[in-house]
Structure formats: structure tokens, C-alpha cells
Amino acid sequence: MRLEIKGLTKRFGAFTANDSIDLTIEPGEIHCLLGENGAGKSTLMNMLYGLLEPTEGQILVDGEPVTFTSPSDAIDSGIGMVHQHFMLVPVFTVAENVMLGRERTRGLGVLNRKQAADTVRELSTRYGLSVDPHALVEDLPVGVQQRVEILKALSHDAKVLILDEPTAVLTPQEIDELMEIMRELKRRGTSIIFITHKLREVKAVGDSITVIRRGKVVGTVSPQASEAELAEMMVGRAVRLVVDKEPAQVGADVLSVKNLTVVDPRGHQAVKDVSFEARGGEVLGIAGVQGNGQTELIKALMGLIRPDAGVVALDGEDISRHGAREALDAGIGYVPEDRSHDGFVGAFSVRENLVLDLYRSDDFSRGLGLKLDAMADNARSRIEEFDIRTEGPETPVRALSGGNQQKVVVAREFSRPLKVLIAAQPTRGVDVGSIEFIHKRIIHERDQGTAVIIVSTELDEIYALSDRIAVMYDGRIVGVVSPDIAREDIGLMMAGASDEAEVNP
């Protein structure tokens, strides 16, 4: 199926989200749609999927103009979409989720589960997507849940599959698996529109790349284009993909962790006897595949989980029994891993979120009363300083793009003197321009003498920022290495295949 978009425009009042976009998806092609968060990719896809009505322009399927007033029109025309946030019912099985909305019944309204399971099995063998049709979705890892979404689309005979930021939630391994699936789908003749802002992925899997900026197509290029070229097209200016940094001026141990053990609510030891030091003026990167204890480790450092054993000492004082309030007051800055869950209050304005953990300070309150003017001044200067793209200080943070939401969190945490900065996945789901900015600020903080701990599942990020790298596997630190170690070696350590290595640069 050949999908053409001609002069598609979408306006919200005076604001033009998509400005006469032209795009052609050839049959059996992986077409990457590259653009920063907020460039208009989602608006375009929502029109293509019948969720939004175009203001102007045409969509053509195999040369025939079509109008979609609802997703079911789009599905009938052979368009499938996997949203960034999955639309699955957690307590249903895979087969039930796949048949959801088009339940087949045997007489008397009895659901034909067997047929649904057969469909799932048939599709998963055909496309090499291994999924157990009877597993409950809530028990499945994120990567597999995504496969269920893909299966759901395929079961509707999708000829063009839209994948909206599919890699944002995946581990490096799962990303590799997804790319394999995409290639397999392509071999079977399914076209894919792959929306992302990660240059590496685009180059790895794309057949052609269309870059969108501020609602307009900047150009369509081949995957041979260099990352720097693509980044420049996306952002509209030359972007430095490597973080500029001087060698670290390493100071004294600021935070020292000894024999820390954390037991999660299910009684499983998530962090096992971990010891390390974070030193002033240095970035310690904690690498590891998601779910190997990093989350619990930093929550324990922040006083959000009570450790079972061990000592966390800040400037020699044990803070392992402190709560979050004390940890923050002691001078630890924290950028949580899941920003919308832990990092900000979506319904709150930018102004309010920028003081979410500072409102009790004398700067922003007097007695019980909040100093609204001080909060507003603070918001204006942070918005300026951190280049937060928002309508104004009163815009709710949930209305911002992911990158700008993260900038709000970062701006807040960086707006007071810190001894230690703990940043988990500081650039997950953040666009290239913002990544560059956030990285720069982290290094700036390091250069002020702050001890910085970065937790990331993205090796690129670990390499770009760290002065030392600790690798976590199965709740333990399996080695502390210098950043000049080869990618493959760290990969092996992350997979738990390496001997304990202690390399002190």
C-alpha cells in the first residue's frame, strides 16, 4: 500500500501545528520521521490515524483520496498505530487484548477466546514476534507489551504501521529486538512510519528519513546522512553531539556508600551489599540494564526507601535513616528516573513545579504564606536561564513537551547549592537540543565541585558524561571502570558476564 500525504495542514486557532506537509510512504519501506519533541510529529500522525481532522490537505491511499473521521476509518484503510503509551488492559491476557474491540463470539455471545489465541499464535510465528497468547499483559515486560500492541495492529491487517516513539521505553536489548521485528515486518511487505528523535536508531533501521521542524518538512534524506547533519536539520543549528568537558578536578569523597542492602516490598533483595564513593567535582556514571537495582539504590540514597543494611554517609554523617526532606535539605539534588511519576506535578504550573521542593525556604514563603511574587520571579528567571519553552509561568507542566518538562525538573534541582547531584535517566525521552543543554548543565555542576551521580541505561550518555563508570548487574556493582573502556566490555559487564574488575583511573 502506498500512502501519500499532500499539503496537510493543521491549525489550532492562530497556531499552525502542521504547515502543508508532503510525505510519501512507499510499500514495504521503513520511513523515519525525525523531529524534536513538539515539532508536530504527533499532530501529523494523529491526523493520519483519524484522531484529528486536517484543516487543509489530502491523504491518499494507493492514489485514492480518503477522509478519516475516527481511528476505525484509518484501521479500515489499513493503517495501524502503536502509541507511545500503550493502550492495553493490564488484567486481560494477550489474546484478549488483541481481540479487544472486535470480539468474535460463538453463538449466544460467548467470546471465542480460542480463535483469538490462534490468531495471536499465527501472527506471532509469521512475523517472528514471540508472545504467549495466554499471559496476562500486566506480567509482561515493557518490550513484550509493545509487541502485543504491534500484534493488535497486525491483526487488523495493517499495511502501514505507525510506531510513535517506540524506543523511548525500551532497554538497549529490547531496542535491538524491536529493530529486528521492524526489519521482518518490512520483509513481509508492511510499511512502517517510525517516529523518533534518536539519530542512531534512524540510521540503523531507516530506508528514508523525513525531518520535521516547527510543523514543516525540512527535507527527506537517506540514512547515509551523518548524525551531525540530521541533528542540524532537526534543531535548525549546528548541535554538538559530544559534551565539551575539561578533565575532572576531583575533590574529596562527598558521599560514601558502604555495604548498602535494599529489600523491595516483595521481599526481594534489589540492592546487594553495594559500596562506592562519589567525589566532589567528578561524575560517577552508574551503567546497567534497567531493573538491576539502580532505581532502588538511588531511592535509598534519597531516603525514599529505607535501606535494610549499610551506611550512606554525606560528608561523614550517616544519612541512611533520613527521609527525603532531610536528604534534600542536606544538599542532595535529585532528578528522578520517571519524571512524570516522581519529578513534577502535571497539574501544577511551571511556576509551582519550579519550587516543588523549595516552597518552604525563606525565599518562597513567610510563615504559612507563599511569596507568590518571588515564585513568579524565580519562574521567569529559570525559564530564561534553562530555555524552558512554555507559554508562560502559569502553564501546567503536563502541557509541555517531554524535554521541557525535564528542563523544569533540572532547573529546579540546579537552582540551589548542591553537594551531591543524583540524576537518573536525565535525558530519557528528551529531544536532541535539550539533551545537549542538560548535559552541559550537568558538567557545569560538576565543575562547581558537586559530586554527580548519573544513572543511565543509555551507554552513549554514560560515556559522554562520566569520569568513572560503575556497572550494576543483579543488585551488585560488578565493576568500576574508566570511560576509556571499550563499549563491548561494558556491554558484557552489564549482561553479568564479566569477572569483577576494579579499575581506578
Next chain:
Amino acid sequence: MTETIAHPPESAGPGNKPVPPAESSRGPVTWLPTLVETLAAIVIALVLGALLVALSDPDTVETLPYLFSYPADFFSAAFDAVWSSYSALVQGSVGSWNRISTTLERSAPLICAGLGVSLAFRAGLFNIGAQGQMAVGFLVAGFIGFTYDLPPGLHTLVALAGGILGGALWGGIAGFLKARTGAHEVITTIMLNYLAVSILLYALGKEAFQREGSDNRQSPPVADSATFGSVADTHLGVLLAFAAAVGVWWLLERSTIGFEMRAVGANPEASRTAGMNVAKVFTLAMVVAGALAGLAGTMQVLGDQASISPTLAGTIGFDAITVALLGRATPLGTVLAGLLFGALSVGGVAMQASAGTPKELAAVLQALIVLFVAAPALVRGLTRQRATGGGSTVMAKGWGG
């Protein structure tokens, strides 16, 4: 996933510079759609109510069999029935200062209890317990009011403080249980309602709460010295209700405590991560909510020298939930909704008294208004408003905790 629909992405806006701060996002623009929706809901409810009035009016029904031969009979009968009912409703609720004053007095406890429910909503708690908190409030306030002999003014203050503290205690229990054990506040507040009613019945069975020489479950009236003073025939409890609304507004929007409550209500995880003590906030929110309901209960006895009886609270504690929902859990909205419900209640009596309209009609009107407010899509469909997006229901959070 379609947030871009309601909020066009900013970074695609003109220029790299941050857009100059637009004050408008807090201004009328954001709540205007909900105001229009609410008014539309009220109008639709009145229209349906008119239909019910017409069809329950015997004279109108009599004309039905020959509707097509003499349609004018039907319409004039129906019009007369509806006109007499609704004019009684308006006359009876705001037709004279005397009526307005009654409406204000009737609204005051609804507003206070509604504020309690609203405040708890904002902290992410679904407070079903206003009824019980009121009962404890008027039990304490009334007891102080008829038992002790204190100088006027002081007596009122002591009784008032007692009532508020009683309600605060009762609300606080639910908050404390939630904070300490995670017990869901919907369950605990319902149970505490039963408990409060039982305590009330028990107390009224004791000599100390009964009139001398009577075994009836009715206390003596509170002493003159304990009642609220009145200005222009309106007791000062009405002023207290408005003051409470301003206080709640200040607390929520201008204080650190309110900041915490709203943060915890919107995202408890992020609040905890930001160092807030979520358990403390839950407890405090329920204490304040209970205090407001306690104030509502206090008005029932100190307002016009009443006595305590098992059914003194009527259904105010439950109507308060509706008032809070209708007011979208904002202080101003709660005041307006409370006034509306007060007017419907007072006007409903006038409809019964002069037009013979059953009291259920006032209740049906209230229910219809809330129904249409809760189903904005339906109202939009009926009035053909364009979808404005950005729903504004306050319900969702309450059950989550």
C-alpha cells in the same frame, strides 16, 4: 497521548525565545467553559423539571386525552403549572429580603460542609464523612450551648470552638487511619458516619442531653447567650461561611500547606519525592475538612437557638458532596453551588406550599443539574457546544488512593 490536541506544542511556536508570560491562562478563559457548561446544565435541568411539573399536574394531565383536538388547553394548563411552580421557586427563595435571608441561612451549612469535601478532594481524598463530622460538631456545640452558663459572646465562641474541634477530630480519625494504615477514606468515613449517628442516638438517650421531664430524643434548646447574633434577620453564621470560603481559598492557593495538599492530591509520588510528608498532609487535610463540616453542624444549633435531635443534619452532609462536585472543588464554585442548593431547598418549600409541587421536584432538579454537570459531553451534545477539551472533572482522583 493526544495532549497536543488541547495544547499546541510550544517549541514549534514563533522564535526560540520563550513566549512572553501570558497571564490569561489563570484568568477567566480557563474556567469560562466550565461556567458555560454548568449554566447549560442548570437550564437543561430546569427544562426537564418543567416537563415533570407539567406531567404531574392533574389539570394538565386531564387535557392530554384531547391534546390534538384542543392543544391550546394542554399548553395553557402546562404553562400555568410550570409558571406557578417556578415563580414560587424564585419568589420563595429570593423574592424578598426575608426569603433571601432564609436562603442564605440554609446555604451556610451546605457551603461549609461543601468546602470540607472540596478541600479533601484537592488533597486527593474523597470525604464521604461530612454527615458524621457535622453530627459530632453539633453534638459538642449544642452540649456546650445548653449545659453551661457563660456570658454572651464568650458562650458562642466556646460552643463554636467545641463544634469545630469535634468535627476536626472526627475527620482527623479518617485522615490518621489513611496515613497510618492506608485504610481507604471512603470506607472509614462511611463507617464513622454510622458511628456518629449511634453516638448521637446514645447521647440523646441520656439525661444530660434530654429536656427536663421528657424522655424524647430531643435536647433542650441552646441558651440565648450561645446563639449567633443576627444582622438584618440573618444569623452571623452566614458570614462565617463566607469567611470560611475565603480562608479555604487562601489556604489552598496562597499557603505552603495548601501547596502541599494540592501537590499530594495531584501527584502523591512526586510530592513524596519532593520531600513532603504525604501521611501528614492526608491527616491535616481531613482535620481541616472535618473542622469545616463541624462548623456546618455548629450552625445548625447555634444559628437559631435549635435543639439537638437525631435528624438535625438532614442530608446536608451528603448534599455537601454534590455541592463540592458542582463547585468543581474550588472555594468560589462551592459557595455558588451551595447558594444554588440553598435556594432550591428554600424555593422547593415554597413550591410545595403555594403550588403544591411535590418536594421531590426540588430534589430532582438538584439531581438533574449534577447529572448534567457530571456528563459535560451530554450537555455539549444537547446544546451543540463545540468540544473544548481539557475535561475538568474532579472525581477521578478520589478513588485512586
Next chain:
Amino acid sequence: MKKTARIAAVAAIAALSLSACGERPSDEPADTGSASESPSESESSPAAEEIDFKACMVSDSGGFDDKSFNQTSHDGLEAAAQNLGVQTGEVESQSDSEYGDNISALVDEGCNSVTTVGFLLGDATLEAAKANPDVDFSIVDFAYDKAPKNLKGLVFNTGEPSFQAGYLAAAASETGTVGTFGGLNIPTVTAFMEGFRLGVEHYNEQEGGDVKVLGWDGKDGSFTDDFEDKTKGQQVAEQMIGQGADIIFPVAGPAGLGGLQAAKDNNVKGIWVDTDGCVSTEYCDVLLTSVMKGMDVAVEEAITSSVNEEFNSELFVGTLENGGVGLAEVSDDVDPAVVEKLDELEQQIIAGELKVG
């Protein structure tokens, strides 16, 4: 919008089918002017000629549909409309704090007499009577020590017929155990229970029986703490039946219906209160009799005296003698000798020879 259209269509069809057989009563001009004046009474045909008098009533928070004293009192108002041709007005209260407002709303409507129902309205009624000397007030189930001349209390000596009922229950019991329970421990309820208890005791003295009363000992007993919840009434009655009671005397309004249900389920007998249970309930076959409290009669009399300008503030006490209270017809299953004895008791009570409560 489609839905509205559909509703309209249904309504139109309904109207059409009605109109097919309908004919306008030609002799009666459409009198829409009085449409709102007396809505509830318009169906009753042989009504007395309308007179210029408005009789009004305020319920307590139970409402006029409480199948109990509000409803019975309201029957009195309707009877007055029927027999005297008075116009009526009424307000149902929702909360105890409304009583004053509701009474004045009716006074504002030009009511000539206002009847309030229940002791909870005692204060509000007294206040209204003082403020409106031109309006005659009466109140069901409440007596004042000193009432203004336009206020009349209507109370009922329900202990008298309950005494008879107790005697009847004791005589009819095969197990030697009878049970009673109330809605709340308040005088208007316990008067029945005490009379019942004394009646049983009287039987024991006279006939040398040893019949026990469950649920009331003269001071305290079994209460549902609720006049609405039939389940509670049923539970209490089931317990008593479990303890051997074979006659149940529930004094708990609609909640008492649960007691009769329990009696039916367990094949024992019951005695109803306030109204004739053979008329007002579906349990006639389990009833021995009913203790009737003539609130409707009293209310109608109060209105009549007001219409005739004979109103006085003297307390009305319904007794066996004046017919304000009484026993309903006794079931055929009861030994005629016992029925005779009941008549004898009535004479003794009227003569003041027996202490009934």
C-alpha cells in the same frame, strides 16, 4: 440530539394514542386558573363544596409517605378536604433545622390552620403560634404545659388499647412468650410497649398464667433505632421468635413490617400499630388485631373546630372513651370468650379501674 428526537417521537405517539379516544368534557370549561390551588384533591368526586379556608400541614423529616404517623396525620388533612371542602397546603421537611422556615412558608401562603406532626416540631410550632395569633395551630404527638390559645396538642393514650392487645396476646399465646420491640426509646413508642406489658401482666394475675414479655421490661428493651429499615425489624423479631415468642408486637413504623414478615415466615402471629394493619399492610392473615391511634381523626377534628371557629387550646387526648384510640377488629381465630373479655377490659379502663401505663 438523536436521543431527544427519539424521546419526542415516543411522547408524540403516546399523546396520539391518548387523543384517539379522548374527548374534551364540553360542559367543563378548562379552568386553569385554579390549577395550582388544590392539586391533590381534584380527583375525589363527592367532595363537599369548597369553602374559603386553607388547612395546612408540615411533616417532620420522615415525610408524608412514611407509612406511619406523618402519613396517618396527612390522611386526616385529606379527610378534612373531602368532608369540609377546605383547601390544603403542605410541606414535607427534610431536616430538623427547617421546621421554623417551613411553618412560616405556609403561614405566608395564607393558611388558616397549620398542623405539625411530631414532637421535634414542638419548639417551632410554639414559636409560630406566638408570632401568628390569627392562625390556629395543632401538633400531633406533643403536649405543652401551657399553650397559647391558638395552639392545641394532640396526644394519644395508646397505652389503653395496647393494654387490651397485651391481654389478647397473652391469652392467644401457646408458648407462653410474647415479644415487642420499638423504633426508638421515646415516650410515643414506649407507651405502646408499656401498655402491652401491663396487659400481659394483668392476664397473668387474672388467669394465673405465666406469660413472659420479651423486648420491654418497663424501662428498656429492644429497639431498631430506625423507623425505616425493615431488615432490622425482621432481625429483632426473628430473635424473639427464636426465644419462643409466638406473638410479635412491633412499634417501629415501617421497620415493624419486617417484624410481621418474620411472623409470617415462622408461622406465628402479630399485632400491628397506628392503623388497621388489615387495611394498611399485606399481612392481614398473621394479625390478631391492630392498636389504632386515631391521628387522622384528631387532625380532622382540630381542623373542623377551626373552620367552625370553635378552636381551643385544650389538649386533645385520644382515649378508648372518645374513640381517639382503639383496637381494630379482632381476628376470627381468637376465642370469642377472649374477645368478650377485651370488651370488659375496655369498660374497666374507661372507668379508670385499671392502670395502663
